[in-house]
Structures are given as structure tokens and as C-alpha cells.
Amino acid sequence: MNAKGELHPARQSEGREPRTDPLTGLGDRFALESALVEVQKAEGGLPAALLLLDLDGFKALKKSVGHAAADQVLMTVAMRLRETAGENDVVTRLGGDEFAVLLRATPLARATAAGNRILAALEPEIDLGTESVQCRASVGLRMVEPHHSPSEVLLEADMAMEESKAEGRNKVKNFDPATLLARQLQRQIVGDLAHAIDSDQLVLYYQPIVELATGRLQGSEALVRWNHPEHGLIMPDRFIPIAESSGLIAKLGRWVLRTSVAQLAVWRQDPETAQHDFTMRINVSAPDLQSLEFVDDVREALSGAGLPPESLVLELTESAIIQNNELDRYTLMSLHRLGVGLEIDDFGTGYSSMGYLRKLPVDHVKVDREFVRDLGKDDTQLTFLAAIQQVIRSCGLDGIWEGIETAEQAEALRSIGCTSGQGYYFGRPVPGPEFTENLKRQQTWPA
Ligand code: C2E
Ligand code: CA
Ligand code: CA
Numbered sequence: 001m002n003a004k005g006e007l008h009p010a011r012q013s014e015g016r017e018p019r020t021d022p023l024t025g026l027g028d029r030f031a032l033e034s035a036l037v038e039v040q041k042a043e044g045g046l047p048a049a050l051l052l053l054d055l056d057g058f059k060a061l062k063k064s065v066g067h068a069a070a071d072q073v074l075m076t077v078a079m080r081l082r083e084t085a086g087e088n089d090v091v092t093r094l095g096g097d098e099f100a101v102l103l104r105a106t107p108l109a110r111a112t113a114a115g116n117r118i119l120a121a122l123e124p125e126i127d128l129g130t131e132s133v134q135c136r137a138s139v140g141l142r143m144v145e146p147h148h149s150p151s152e153v154l155l156e157a158d159m160a161m162e163e164s165k166a167e168g169r170n171k172v173k174n175f176d177p178a179t180l181l182a183r184q185l186q187r188q189i190v191g192d193l194a195h196a197i198d199s200d201q202l203v204l205y206y207q208p209i210v211e212l213a214t215g216r217l218q219g220s221e222a223l224v225r226w227n228h229p230e231h232g233l234i235m236p237d238r239f240i241p242i243a244e245s246s247g248l249i250a251k252l253g254r255w256v257l258r259t260s261v262a263q264l265a266v267w268r269q270d271p272e273t274a275q276h277d278f279t280m281r282i283n284v285s286a287p288d289l290q291s292l293e294f295v296d297d298v299r300e301a302l303s304g305a306g307l308p309p310e311s312l313v314l315e316l317t318e319s320a321i322i323q324n325n326e327l328d329r330y331t332l333m334s335l336h337r338l339g340v341g342l343e344i345d346d347f348g349t350g351y352s353s354m355g356y357l358r359k360l361p362v363d364h365v366k367v368d369r370e371f372v373r374d375l376g377k378d379d380t381q382l383t384f385l386a387a388i389q390q391v392i393r394s395c396g397l398d399g400i401w402e403g404i405e406t407a408e409q410a411e412a413l414r415s416i417g418c419t420s421g422q423g424y425y426f427g428r429p430v431p432g433p434e435f436t437e438n439l440k441r442q443q444t445w446p447a
Contacts, residue, residue, distance in 0.1 A: 021093045024078035032092040033150040035102050048144040049111030051101040052157035053137040056169045058097035069128045076126045084121040115139045115172030138164035139172040190246045197251050201227050205429035208445050209422045212414045215444030219279035222260040223429045249285045257301050265305035273439040281313040286320035295334040309339030318350030336361035357395045365392050369403020386416035
């Protein structure tokens with residue numbers, strides 16, 4: 001409606017009359033849409049901001065307290081919103097547990113502050129007679145642009161609200177076009193990735209793992225990259241999480257397994273590169289442990305390439321290894337019985353309890369690079385690393401220190417009895433052919 005109380009012509013012609021929500025007495029979605037149109041037209045209406053709220057966990061709450069009590073929660077939320085909003089602001093209920101507040105003549109900073117005031121107003125528990133509940137919300141914020149259609153504003157506020165949920169809820173999140181672009185790219189990536197695995201766009205890079213005392217090569221870690229025809233080389237941090245959440249990881253993991261094992265077989269067979277105790281390390285995702293075929297895949301890959309099981313080490317993160325799941329435990333034990341090496345990757349970043357080190361069927365521990373990075377910051381860090389190394393050793397495990405970038409770091413680790421290391425100082429991950437050349441040329445690492 002405009003200042004005179006007339007409906008905007010576009011709204012009228014669509015026949016979507018603003019109505020009042022019978023439960024809360026607030027305006028409905030159409031009331032919001034006409035207010036949005038009006039604010040764009042009105043003198044001094046802009047800047048204006050739309051705050052879109054979605055109550056966190058409302059479905060579960062409704063299930064536990066029942067319909068009537070849930071309605072009472074919605075009414076209380078409506079009341080608190082109205083109390084918090086200024087008299088020029090338009091408070092509406094869009095349906096279900098979704099509310100919107102349109103703030104007129106409000107710049108971004110003040111809109112953010114208003115969003116936070118709303119979150120604070122929702123904080124106190126709501127008394128339902130027999131029990132009291134707490135109701136929090138995720139808030140998306142979108143500044144209204146002059147040429148924005150109401151549905152665009154709503155959609156983008158909704159995207160911001162989804163971001164707020166994704167970031168842990170109970171916060172105000174401003175719409176960010178970059179995030180939108182990232183999401184679109186992500187959707188595209190899922191489609192492309194399925195195709196990439198079949199069309200040779202994935203590449204393995206290999207990084208040396210070195211004996212600290214002598215510089216002798218012990219093996220390599222295979223790290224996957226995606227040679228995207230449009231976007232160029234994409235690093236794994238950008239597509240592994242997508243592969244994991246989309247279910248593509250099983251296929252990708254199988255490709256990594258086969259390709260790395262085939263490469264290892266080539267290196268072992270060629271007298272110029274052969275080294276009998278060279279091990280290949282590959283990264284295994286948590287979902288792989290839940291697949292019954294995984295153990296068979298590993299067994300077949302090794303026997304197909306004529307390689308002994310101990311020439312392969314599977315790197316698993318702490319969280320993947322510790323999931324208290326029968327199937328995971330079964331898979332781990334089967335892999336252990338098969339004779340492949342098992343390694344905890346990124347050690348020290350997940351579960352800080354060290355007790356499990358003695359209980360799991362693992363042989364190696366790769367200490368996360370954040371520990372090495374902090375070396376030299378203060379004198380106690382080296383003492384701390386020595387203690388970690390001591391624990392690893394006393395559990396009968398083999399420790400590998402990753403992220404070694406300087407000679408000083410390598411020397412410091414050597415001085416406290418660390419035996420194996422990996423990092424840019426010894427060599428960056430390189431494609432197979434380049435690694436082969438280094439194998440032929442290089443006796444000790446770094447060159
Ligand atoms: P990660 O397993 O911890 O691998 C080590 C990462 O550290 C690699 O990054 C490597 O390039 C990087 N790095 C090595 N030395 C240094 C150093 O001295 N300094 C610094 N700052 N970084 C170093 P990358 O290749 O980008 O891989 C990132 C992560 O992606 C890996 O972390 C691993 O979790 C995952 N990933 C890589 N390849 C695969 C794969 O084939 N399958 C699965 N499931 N995950 C993979
Ligand atoms: Ca790794
Ligand atoms: Ca790691």
C-alpha cells in the first residue's frame with residue numbers, strides 16, 4: 001500500500017491482496033510485497049532493509065510441545081518482533097516459522113544492529129505453562145535496491161538467511177553476491193566433476209616423504225588435482241568436500257586408488273626408479289570406510305598391480321577413524337588384516353584425546369602442519385613437539401611431520417628424534433612424470 005492507503009497498481013492487477021495473518025495479527029507475504037514496492041517509490045524510503053527470520057529448530061519444537069503450544073511460541077515471537085521494531089517498520093509473517101521485518105529509511109549498519117536487537121529480544125525463554133522453551137532465529141539481511149522486484153529482495157534475503165543457518169545459526173547475515181556466485185559455481189562443479197572422473201581431467205601430484213636424518217626418500221603422498229577445461233587447475237580443498245557431500249567420492253577414491261597404485265607399480269618395475277621400500281600414501285575419505293566394497297577395491301588394486309600390501313599406506317583423518325561405527329571399525333580391521341599401512345592424518349586437529357592411539361589398528365601418525373608452523377614462535381613449542389613425538393613413539397607408532405618448509409624446521413625436528421618429514425622444503429607436490437625425473441636424478445632430498 002502507498003502512503004494514501006491505496007494498493008500499488010501492479011499488486012492490484014495480480015489480485016494478491018495484503019491480508020492479516022489470523023494467528024499473529026501481522027501482515028502476510030502480500031502485505032510485505034506491497035510494502036516493498038511502496039518503500040521504493042516513497043520519498044526518503046530508501047535506503048531500506050529487509051530482515052528475514054527463520055526460527056531455528058521450530059519443526060522439532062512443534063513435535064515436542066504440540067500444535068497449540070507451538071502457536072503460542074509463534075504469537076510470542078510476533079509480539080517481540082513488533083515490540084523491537086520501530087513504528088515505521090513493517091513486521092510480517094510469511095508463513096510457518098518465517099517472519100520478515102522491513103526497515104524503512106535504514107542504512108546497512110543500523111539494519112544489522114536492528115537484526116541483532118531482534119535476536120536479543122528472542123533470547124528470553126517463552127513460558128508455555130507446563131514448560132518453557134527458548135526460541136532462536138537465523139536472520140538474513142538484504143538492502144532493498146531501487147530496481148529490485150519484491151520477489152528478488154525476498155529471494156536474496158532468503159539466501160542470506162540460509163547462509164546464517166549454514167554458519168551456525170542465531171546470527172544476522174547480510175546478502176553477499178560473492179556467496180551466491182560461489183554457490184552457483186558449486187552446483188556447476190558437482191555436474192562437471194562427475195564428468196571429469198570419466199574424462200581424464202583428474203591428475204595426481206606426488207610429494208616426497210623423506211627420512212629426516214639422511215634425506216633418503218621413503219615414499220610419496222598422492223594428492224589429487226582437477227584440471228578443469230575452463231577454470232584451470234582446481235585444488236582438492238575446493239572439490240573434495242563437494243565430492244563427499246554429493247556421493248561422488250566413492251568413484252573419485254577408486255580412481256585415486258587405481259591410478260596411484262599403477263604409478264607405484266611403474267616406479268617399482270623400472271630399475272632407474274625402483275626402490276624396494278618405497279611406499280605410496282593416499283588420502284581416504286570418511287565415506288569410503290562405510291563402503292563394503294572398499295576393502296575389495298584395495299585388495300584388487302594391489303594384486304592387479306602385483307604389489308605387496310605394505311607398499312600402500314591409507315591416510316585417514318582422526319574424525320574418520322574415530323567414528324564409533326561398527327562398519328567403519330570392521331573396514332579398518334579388514335584393511336589392517338589385509339596388510340596395508342593405516343595412518344592418522346592431520347593428527348592433533350580433531351580429537352585431542354591421545355588415548356585412542358593405542359587402541360586403533362594404525363601404524364603411522366601424520367602430525368598436522370600447524371604444529372610445525374608454530375615452531376620458532378617461542379621456546380616451549382619445540383618441547384611441546386618433543387612430547388608429542390614421545391607419545392607417538394611410546395605407542396609404537398611411526399610419526400611423520402608434515403608442512404616442513406625450512407631447513408631450520410627440519411633440523412629442529414631431527415633434534416627431538418623425529419624420523420620422517422614432508423613439506424615444501426623437501427619438495428612440492430608435482431605431477432607423475434616430474435616426480436619420475438626426480439626419482440631418477442635425486443639421491444637425497446632436498447636436491
Ligand atoms: P592433506 O592430506 O593434509 O595433504 C597435505 C596438504 O598440504 C596438501 O595440500 C599439500 O600440497 C600441502 N602441503 C604439503 N607440504 C606443505 C608445506 O610445506 N606447507 C604448506 N603450507 N602446505 C603443504 P593439497 O594438495 O591442496 O590437499 C589438500 C587436502 O585435500 C589434503 O590435505 C587432503 O585432505 C585432501 N586430498 C588431496 N588429495 C586427495 C585425494 O586423493 N582424496 C581425498 N579424499 N582427499 C584428498
Ligand atoms: Ca594426507
Ligand atoms: Ca595432513
